Amino acid sequence: MIGFLxxxxxxxxxxxxxxxxxxxxxxxxxxxxVLFLATAAFGWIRRRT
Structure with a gap:
């Protein structure tokens, strides 16, 4: 998943x-x-959980 992000x-x-x-x-x-920021935020949120 991280590789895809x-x-x-x-x-x-x-x-x-x-x-x-x-x-x-x-x-x-x-x-x-916009897409870079959205993907980075999604990855950061998924990583924290």
């Missing part, structure tokens, strides 16, 4: 970088940040 975090970081590099894809960076 790490994979998702890497994918979201890649989306943020692509969105930041390509100026027209700013929305992709925003979605990447």
């Amino acid at each position: 790490v994979l998702l975090l890497i994918i979201w970081i890649a989306l943020v970088v692509i969105g930041a590099v390509v100026k027209g894809l700013f929305w992709l960076a925003v979605i990447g940040v």
Whole structure:
């Protein structure tokens, strides 16, 4: 499960970088940040229980 969450975090970081590099894809960076934070929070909550 932790491996899957790490994979998702890497994918979201890649989306943020692509969105930041390509100026027209700013929305992709925003979605990447939101998904990264949601996945990180989910993993942190699951880890604590």
